[in-house]
Amino acid sequence: MKYIVKKTCTLIITLFIVSLLAFLAFQIIPGDPTTDLLGTEATEEAKQALRQELGLDRPVLVRYFDWLSGFVRGDMGESYNYRMPVRDMLADKLPVTALLTLLSFVFTIALSIPLGIWAGSTRSRIMDLSISALDQIVMSVPPFFLGMLACYFLGNVLKLFVPGNFVSYTVSWSQCLGYLILPALAIAIPRIAMTVKMLRSSIQSQLEQDYVRTSRSRGSSRGKILRRHVLKNALIPVISFLAVSAAEIMTGSIIIEQVFTIPGISRLLLASISNRDFPVVQAIVVVMAAWIVIVNFAADLLYQLADPRIRRL
């Protein structure tokens, strides 16, 4: 129980610091939302008036705490650019990114665990070598590059899909999911490679343990030992790694949404940064930070759940 309270406090403090840093970052980089909003033709008076209307004439800390108090009460403010509530914009875009993250996560788990077990337990030396070589290569390919390759070869050359022709889930669920498969794979593939590598070495090191030899000498079959004992132990580090991956997949979407032109929150985040649309940036940064902290927290819990030895630390 104490643990939960502690973690919750960490979450709150992290979000506080992250949101404050995001807020302050805009004080350092050049650019003013009013120049963007009013354009090149606006008079200085009009800019001043708008600054006042948006409250930008006040000191930065006052603005921050004003934003914070609104946020705590569930009011994320209004976008400077679109003039609509940030909450509505997030409600519209978050599902897209969430779907992408979920899909990517599902791919990671569904593909990496069987592959990893197979790679870890194969006795062929050649297979083992080629798997680890292939793994190394795939692991070092960044998702955006995979995305670009996919767009080019599958989209432009083979014309299997139209890059950029995203269909919103409000129009059709199946088409939306269909469009998200490739970007989800692009994020997942390097993750899969990493997980496979980890699971493989974890299984191999378990196979060298004394208990395996003991079981073998007692006549258990290799397959049975693998299933009964080795996997259980070998999966422990992988589980927490996968949980952390869930956080990284979300952040991986920042680039992939650009490559595949997916209108999720990451795309909105980048556009809002260049527009200096503070309320939108703040809200998205907080959502992403919260997701990362929560997922890490969940990873911790899962780890303890899987391995009773590290409980009550």
Next chain:
Amino acid sequence: MIKRILAVFLATAVMAGLLCGCGEATTQSPVASDETTDSSRADQGNEITVGIAQDLDDSLDPNLMTAAGTREVMFNVFEGLVKPNSDGDYVCAVASDYEKSEDGLTYTFTLRDGVVFHNGQSCTAEDVIYSFETCAATSVTSAVVTALSAITDISAQDNVITISLSAPNPDFISYVSSVYIIPKGYTQQATAPVGTGPFRFVSRSVQENFILERNEDYYGEGAKLDKVTYKIYEDNNALFTALNSGALDLVAHLTVDQVNNLSNGYNVLEGTMNLVQALYLNNAVAPFDNELVRKALCYAVDVDSLLSLTAEGHGTKLGSSMYPAFGKYFDPALAEAYPYDVEKAKELLKEAGYEDGFSFTITVPSNYQPHVDTAVVLVEQLKAVGIDAQIQQVEWNTWLTEVYGNRNFEATVCGFDASTLNASALLARWVSDNDKNMINYNNPLYDETFAKAQASADEAEQTELYKQCLEILSDTAANVYIQDLADFVAINPRLQGFEFYPLYVIDMSCLYFAD
């Protein structure tokens, strides 16, 4: 045990959160899936899909929208008492007729019968007065605000609106066309705009699409298409790929490379972007405060080879702050004022005391590829006369603040367009005390000539004076004028009636399907 339960609970909560996040929207009505038959152009019905390269991330309020891309679309939704046509003339819109008094001080507009706003409200003289007042008070286009500030009185009698001016202004009617007529007391223009145009606003989805539908109650002939969906790509490559796949009916502002790579049987139309692209020089910093140096730069730049390198020769050479769509003022001779001459450039530099050349930085907004391309070629060309230029690419917002706002730059490549259809939209900014005079151009002769032109009530005389202004800019080499960029439009071959405007707009109401 508690922890175990909690952990499971948390894990489920996370998943559930994800799922409900996605689930919320299932209630929204699914739409027929004709959007997806990507390989065949969406010919269904009398509607088109237009691809655009930027989001309409602006207020949609006609007085507050600033982005050229937003204005381009909203031109179909809003109208003034008069509106420009593709020839650059003004035709009656919400007004059915107008008259200008002999002395140019009084304008009388007759309100057209049966003009209805998109929200069903009829348009009255009161709405017109409200629109003028709101525009004068809130418009972000300072030229319009200045022009409207000359109004001493605006009054209505039945359906006749009389506007009195304190001083004659031959351009006044062009500013009237910028005053979009909006219903009095309607407060949601920023997100749900209501006007009188041939199309009405239906919906906007951030970074996804923007939908207009035919205004059934339009007083005139109106639009021929039932629906126009603007699909937002925000990425030129993605936009082009979608176009090439045949999913779009119309895409404007394509580059020559894109046109060459287009393979899906589109018709390609060529127009001009209607902007003045130049190497703008900060006339207040050394060495550009020296006219000889500026002239040397003009001689050192070979615009013809620049055009052939960047756009296979497409584009129009300019020579001054005016583009050819303004036929009345544009003088092609100015484009030849500084023929490419390296020796002459070197001579001028020597005379100015820069025999060994100098170095400077060209600050370019990184989001405008044509400007970046031009800058790259300029750097190469200037090397020939010993000038070492560096390119610094900056984000658009940084450009606006640092270069345009604080004038903290040496040189920049960008393009200026005209917010209203008159010469002063392009020329007013070079008056020495104009707050948009980014380059700190300071020439008493120019100021005087421009002031005379503004004060002139005679159109022919005014045109002559504006032309003189353009000559002065050329003579003093205010900037290295380059080109009006070529603008390519790819269009579904069945779609007819496309018209280029001298403004940055696309009129959807003239498009129709030929059967």
